[in-house]
Amino acid sequence: MAFSCPTKTMAQSSLKISLQGLECHFTWKLDYSRSKLQCLRETMIDISSSEGFQCSWAGHLYNLLAYLHHALGSTEDALQCLKKAEEAIRQSSPDDVELSLVVHYGNLAWVHYHQGELTESQNYVEKVGKLLQDNPCPDINLLLKLRDHKMAFSCPTKTMAQTSLKISLQGLECHFTWKSDYSRSKLQSLRETMIDISSREGVQCSWAGHLYNLLAYLHHALGSTEDALQCLKKAEEAIRQSSPDDVELSLVVHYGNLAWVHCHQGELTESQTYVEKVGRLLRDNPCPGVVWGEKAWTLNKFDVSKRKEALDYFQMALNGDPENKVLRCGYAMAFNTSVDRKNITPKLRSEMLEQLCIARELDPEDVYITVMYLERLAESGQVEEALKLAEEVTEKPMDSFGGFGLLLTFYRDHVSHDSSIDLARRTLERHPDSRQLKRHLGKCYKWKIFSPEEKRNPMRHILIENAVKLYEELVALYPKSLAAKLELSAMYKESGSVDRADKIFEDLFLDREGMEPQDLQKFYNWYAKHLFYAKQNTYRSIDFHKKAAEIMLPTRQHDSSIRVLLSTVHNRGHRAEEIVDFLDGLDGEGDVGQFYTFFPIKC
Structure with missing residues (x-):
């Protein structure tokens, strides 16, 4: 596919980040119901249209009314009210008028942005920035916000500093602002996966820094601040090692994460230091490809539903650095996982093969890319060539297990169940402490046990016994994994130990109050099947x-x-x-x- 990301789109994305950091009506979460907005607008109109209307809050009232007009679709009325707001503020605050207009300029920046007038919007953003450079926490901003929310006017200095810092933090591009607020069970599951990848001895890959940054966020989201800080330290080491030429710019996301963690720990000075560091780095590089690349990689890891969005960010990153092999490989992987297999047309498969071929030429040692490539080859009818390539992959020492699950699936589908089991066993023998490989072997056992041909095998019970032992070990290795427990229950049922399967479901039933909805749904479905079949x-x-x-x-x-x-x-x-x-x-x-x-x- 062509990497089309016009300058205007990148400018809009960069500007939107800055806008989100402003303190004004558009960022104060006034997104109430339409009827409430209409009711408040009518009230403000009644007040402002009263004869001889003059009060110290006139400018604030017109600013609020401008926001209400805009939120309800009346842009022209909004602009007229903003004009009146400026007139009222200049009249009531002659001594410090520019600082009193900070919120107003923020509103203007947003309105011009929504009208597509990016230059005007950027001008107001920069004007706010200059005003706040020497006044990072002006009292007038907070008073306006409190007034519009009908709150009491009490704000100690520390709280004001935190509020001002939080505004800046919200404008950073990092894991804490990428809307990764999934269920606790999903965060735990992803953390276990990232730990498996990162804990391999001598793990070295082009994405190591991104991996540790993501793992740091997951640790922090799950309450392990110390583990988060350790991972952030590893992330910086990995990034400095892999990006020696432009290392500071490559650390923008990392510094953003550090700013957030220090803020949550109450270390405001350290947090502010990192915020300012990011600001200086982005001053001359408003749309760095390394930021979009890391965001794309993270979204691609987090959620199937985010993969198309990840693809867009990879395209944006490649627009500024088309020869970057890390980004090319990332794009190829995201492109190949952005569409369900059942929806892949011959034309789309051909495009996927082309992207994977480019990625393989740039990084022939990337196992994940190679396995994806041979899988697409087989799907396009080139099974013999794919098998030959698969043999080449398995003959090499496998220090990285990225794509290993895909490789096992390939052998299952195109050779036999026994071949996938044999490959998993041989690899596990070389890495006996890898719980990730044990999990892969467990899947291979499960595939064979529940295959139609195996049900007629008189020796099936031996495989089931091996699977039971392995899954018991996996439950111990992944104590919070619902999937491991459910799969063990299935193995107990197949072995004839229905009472042991019952015990698993009884324990899970007692713990169901603490389950996330998706886990609870999965438990109910599995339990229903157990009740019927067992x-x-x-x-x-x-x-x-x-x-x-x-x-x-x-x-x-x-x-x-x-x-x-x-x-x-x-x-x-x-x-x-x-x-x-x-x-x-x-x-x-x-x-x-x-x-x-x-x-x-x-x-």
């Missing part, structure tokens, strides 16, 4: 499928439970009428109707 308790199974379906998250478990319920209705099973009423009650948003095509209800 306990032959159809009635309770339906109860738990209903519980899973009630949690309206678009997951495989949700779809699975809906399908089971619809299948029960379709086959006129027990409680069919009750299930129909239940599903009709859920279908207000159309989440269930999509499945009726597959399971038409019999009358």
Whole structure:
């Protein structure tokens, strides 16, 4: 694909970061309901239109009214009110008029930005910056904000300093401002994955600094500040080692993270120091590709739903540094994971292969890129070539396990289950302490155990016994992993130890109050299947499928439970009428109707 990121788009992105750091009505979270905004606008209009209207707050009133007009779609009225606001402020504050206009200039910057007038907007942003350079925490800003929120006018010096600093922090580009506020269980799961990658002896990769920065954020988000600081130290070491030519600019995101961590620790001076350091670095480089590259890498790791956004940031980064092999490889990986396999057309697959080919030429030692490439080769019909390349990969010492899961999947799909198990075992023998490899081997066991051909194998029980032992070890290695516990329960069931599987579900049921919605949905779905297949308790199974379906998250478990319920209705099973009423009650948003095509209800 072409790397199209016009200068205007980059300028808008850079300007938007600066705008978010302003102290004005557009950043004070006044995003109330439309009816409330309309009601407040009418009140402000009544006050401002009263005959002889003059008061010390006139400028503030017109600024607020301008924001309300703009929020409700009346840009011209907003501009007229901003003009009146400036006139009123200049009249009421002749001694220190420019400083009194800081909020006003912020509002003007936002309005011009929304109108696409970037130059005018940037001018007002710079004007605010100059005014605040010698007055980082003007009392007038805070008073205006408190007035508009109908709050008491009390603000000790320390609180004012924190407020001023927090505004600056919100404008930084780093992990703390990239909207990574996912569920605790998701953060824990990602932290475990990052720990697995980072704890490999001698881990060295072009993304090591990004990895430690992300891991630092995850530690901090989960309450481990000391671990976060240790990871930030490792991040800086890795970045300085991998980017000797332009190291300070490569540390912009890292310094932003440090600013946030020190702020949360109450170390305001240290935090302010890092904020100012970022400001100096970005003064001459308003859109550094290294920032967009790290943001892209982080988003790509965090969430499947963020991968298309990650792709855009990689494109922005490459626009300024098209020959950067790290960014090219990152783009190729993000591009190849941005579309579900079922939605990949021959044309799109060809484009993916082309990007992977470019990335391989730039970095032939990157195992992840190579495995992605051979996978796409096989999908395009070039299986023999892909197999030959896979053999070359497995013959080399594998010090990095990036892409190893994909490689095992490739062997499972194109050779055999035994070949994937053999590869996982051989690699684990060379790295016996790697819990990540043990997890990969567990998946290989699971694939084979539940494959149709293996169910007819008289020696299947031996594989199941091995899997039980391994999964028991994995639960000990990943004590907070719901997936490991559920998979162990499945292995117990297959081994005939239903009582031990029951115990896992009973313990999880007692802990369900502390589960995040997605984990709870997964637990209910698995428990429903266990009750049906292992306990032959159809009635309770339906109860738990209903519980899973009630949690309206678009997951495989949700779809699975809906399908089971619809299948029960379709086959006129027990409680069919009750299930129909239940599903009709859920279908207000159309989440269930999509499945009726597959399971038409019999009358």
